[in-house]
Amino acid sequence: MTTRTAIEAYGLTKRYGDVTALDGLDLVVPEGTVLGLLGPNGAGKTTAVSILTTLLEPDAGEAKVAGADLRTSPELVRERIGLSGQYAAVDEVLTARENLHMIGRLYHLGRARSKQRAVELLERFDLTEAADRPVKGFSGGMRRRIDLAGALVAEPPVLFLDEPTTGLDPRSRIELWGVIRELVSGGSTLLLTTQYLEEADQLADDIVVIDRGKAIANGTADQLKAELGGERVELSVVDAADLPAAREVLARYASGGVEGGEGSRALLVPVEHGIDSLSRVIDGMREAQISLSDIGLRRPTLDDVFLTLTGHGTQSESNDQEVNA
Amino acid sequence: MSSLVTTFNDIAVVAHRNVIKITRVPEVLVFVLLSPIMFVLLFAYVFGNSIDIQGTSYREFLIAGIFAQTVMFGATFTGAGIAEDMQKGIIDRFRSLPMSRSAVLAGRTLSDVVYNILSIIIMSITGLLVGWRIRGSVIDAIAGFALLLLFAYAISWVMAYVALLVPSVEVINNASFMVIFPLTFVANTFVPAESLPGPLRAFAEWNPVSAVTQAARELFGNIPTGTPEPTAWPLQNPVIYTVGWSIAIVAVFAPLAINRYAKKAKG
Known part of the structure; x- marks a missing residue:
């Protein structure tokens, strides 16, 4: 199987005064795959998409998108991409149909083809009923759908979705995931940014974790999880007095420090040998006569991954003073 | 499609979108309809009795001035429209599309011609009701309207550029009044230029707003026989002077604005 790359970028850098929004970011996205660009607010995701x-x-770096060079032929790039941003980039006064029609005309599809695409997309995004109402009255989920439809008007080979579900309620989010999955199964290449770890896990073939303008990890969701300390044993003791003893037992099989205990009866520890480690821990606890109310093997979530990688979790405000620390 | 054809296509598409918006935003329609009526009535009845124009009625003299003033003020609409577009999400869509870089601005200035045609029609009707008459030939009158529209189109480009310099829609109105008020009032729009004191008179005589007003008055036949010939060259040749200014303004401000837009688009 030959894979061609739809997006390749090397050393993308963008500064705003003293703030480095992007710090030498490299990205490679093979054709027909989904790349999830994952990071907290202010990590540089939107800057990367904008570039x-x-x-x-x-300020520095080069990139090719859909075979066209970003610097020398930006017009060609624009012909071959579709973009849907964080907020709906449609005209609120126009109706859904008028918006799609206008976008089609501006992709130079011609009058008839633009009309036809508008009808197809309204149908596909379940907006037929609302087609002739101004977008102003649309719900958040409908706005995202019309915006996404706008990105698809010209059936571009490469799609960029910048935080497509930010601000949506859980139900609209899951609906939109369905739409995006369907879209990708049609063979488009997709670069998706998100701050939701679950979203990247759900939609992306590969994930690049970005923080402060730099890629700090990449791989498939499973690879990322595996790379970062693998699995953990999580347990709860019946009697809080057993906690110190339980810690001692755990430490024997652990591949890292024991967490938890303060204020709870739960302990968490990274292990290297999965099920094997788990059964050894159970045996150890039995020997030490510590009774457990619960024990299990837990694979790290992407939230754990993020915490481990950046040391500051996903909620940390990106404090610019710390950038070069 | 050749690039010239696609450019015209893009401009037409953007202009069409703006025209749809004019018809759909009631505030805009009210502004289009009411403000010219208000100006005609205000000047005709408030100042009409206190300003004396030799050989004609003030209302007759006034209407061309009101036309010029209204199309000048209409240009703030261009500025506001562009400033608003730049703030809204739609601009990111436009920038990511393979459309001509000049289309957002050229489409806006074009659609504002439609806006100006509407307000000139309304003003003409109001003018006819208060006693204004076209006393020249139909062709001359059409030329007069065309000249007003041409000049308005040129001023639209100035405001398009100004809109790209200011940070927000709120600022654009103030910024444009700074430009438009002196140009509109230090002119022969409401009083004869000759009646102004020294330096103001010189400014008024060379002000293109005076020339377009003078040209419209002549073409509508609103200058009675026996009125003394103006002494300043621009007012003696108002049509050429207006056309010259209009071309010069577009030639300077269209490239400035388009450049500025492209730069802004690059963050």
């Missing part, structure tokens, strides 16, 4: 969609010029 790759020609909205922003990088």
Whole structure:
């Protein structure tokens, strides 16, 4: 199987005064795959998307998108991409149909084809009933759908979705995931940014974790989880007085420090040998006569991954003073 | 498609979108309809009796001035529209599309011609009701309207550029009044230029707003026989002077604005 790359970027850098928004980011996305660009607010995700969609010029670095060079032929890039941003980039006064029609005309699809695409997309995104109402009255989920439809008007080979579900309620989010999955099964290449770890896990083939403008890890969701300390044993003791003893037992089989205990009866410890480690821990606890109310093997979530990688969790405000610390 | 054809296509698409918006935002329609009516009535009845124009009625003299003033003020609409577009999410869509870089601005200035045609129609009707008459030929009158629209189009480009310099929609109105008020009032729009004191008179005589007003008055036949010939060259040749200014303004401000837009688009 030959794989061609739909997006390749090397050393993308963008500074705003003293703040480095992107610090030499490299990205490679093979055709027909989904790359999840994952990071907290202010990590540089939107800057990266803006550069790759020609909205922003990088201070340094080069990139090719859908075979066209970003610097030398941005017009060609624009012909071959679709973009859907964090907020709906449609005209609120126009109706859904008028918006799609206008976008089609601006992709130079011609009058008839633009009309036809608008009808197809309204149908596909379940907006037929609302087609002739101004977008102003749409719900958040409908706005995202019309915006996403806008990105698909010209059936571009490469799609950029910048935080497509931010601000949506859980039900609309899951609906939109369905739409995105369907879209990708049609063979488009997709670069998706998100701050939701679950979203990247659900949708992306590969994930690049980005923090403070740099890629700090990449791989499939499973690879990332495996790379970062693998599995953990989690247990709860019946009697809080057993905690110190339980810690001692755990420490024997652990591949890292024991967490938890303060204020709870639960302990968490990274292990190297999965089930094997788990059964040894159970045996050890039995020998030490510690009774457990619960024990299990837990694979790390992407939240854990993020915490381990950045040391500051996903909620930390990106404090710019710390950038070069 | 050749690039020139696609450019015209893009401009037409953006202009069409703006025209749809004019018809759909009631505030805008009210502004289009009411403000010219208000100006005609205000000047005709408030100042009409206190300003004396030799050989004609003030209302007759006034209407061309009101036309010029209204299309000048209409240009703030261009500025506000562009400033608003730049703030809204739609601009990111436009920038990511393979459309001509000049289309957002050229489409806006084009759609504002439609806006100006609407307000000129309304003003003409109001003018006819208060006693204004076209006393020249139909062709001359059409030329007069065309000249007003041409000049308005040029001023639209100035405001398009100004809109790209200011940070927000709120600022654009103040910024444009700073430009438009002196240009509109230090002119022969409401009083004859000759009646102004020294330096103001010189400014008024060379002010293109005076020339377009003078040209419209002549073409509508609103200058009675026996009125003394103006002494300043621009007012003696108001049509050429207006056309010259209009071309010069577009030639300077269209590239400035388009450049500025492209730069802003690059963050």
